[in-house]
Amino acid sequence: MIGAQSILVHACCASCASHVLTHLAGTYDVTAYFYNPNIQPEREYRLRLDEMRRVAGRIGVRLIEGDYRTLRWWKEIWIYRDLPERSERCFACYRHRFEVAARKAAELEIPVFTSTLSVSPHKVFERIAEIGAEAGASYGVAFLAEDFKKRDGFKKSVEYAREHGLTRQDYCGCLMSLEEARRRREERGG
Numbered sequence: 001m002i003g004a005q006s007i008l009v010h011a012c013c014a015s016c017a018s019h020v021l022t023h024l025a026g027t028y029d030v031t032a033y034f035y036n037p038n039i040q041p042e043r044e045y046r047l048r049l050d051e052m053r054r055v056a057g058r059i060g061v062r063l064i065e066g067d068y069r070t071l072r073w074w075k076e077i078w079i080y081r082d083l084p085e086r087s088e089r090c091f092a093c094y095r096h097r098f099e100v101a102a103r104k105a106a107e108l109e110i111p112v113f114t115s116t117l118s119v120s121p122h123k124v125f126e127r128i129a130e131i132g133a134e135a136g137a138s139y140g141v142a143f144l145a146e147d148f149k150k151r152d153g154f155k156k157s158v159e160y161a162r163e164h165g166l167t168r169q170d171y172c173g174c175l176m177s178l179e180e181a182r183r184r185r186e187e188r189g190g
């Protein structure tokens, strides 16, 4: 978008990003940033990155691919590994990714950043907003705190995924969430 303000969008996966990128591209000059060392195992990471490339290309936004250094992520999450989803384990995971995204925005001289995480009903929007603002303040960039699941955002992302044949995984990304999903399936008898 010519003359529009630039924004860096931390993208967690193609499905969530499809709605957010389309929505923001109407207002901002959007750059997507795929930085997700939480996604494990590596073959799953590669699958989600491939899908992200296709969706960014289809929507017509620039995509920057972050590195995949899982050890750096584990160091910050390890002490919380036995906690359930939506606890300090996830908040530390948001923090790690948001700090790297805020640093990237500052490096690129993009004044605002945000994240697609709030599309998911499994994420805690209030914590996303707080942690995003803190990470932004550390690097001198603003965090756009928008709850992207609102106004049918989540529904639209599901519809986009269905229409374009994207994978809709039943786990968030880390090995703990993979195990939690396995237990849920077992409880359902599947």
Ligand code: SF4
Pocket: 038, 039, 085, 086, 089, 090, 091, 093, 094, 172, 173, 174, 175, 176, 177
């Ligand atoms: S469940 Fe998702 S947000 Fe929570 S720690 Fe795992 S990958 Fe991160």
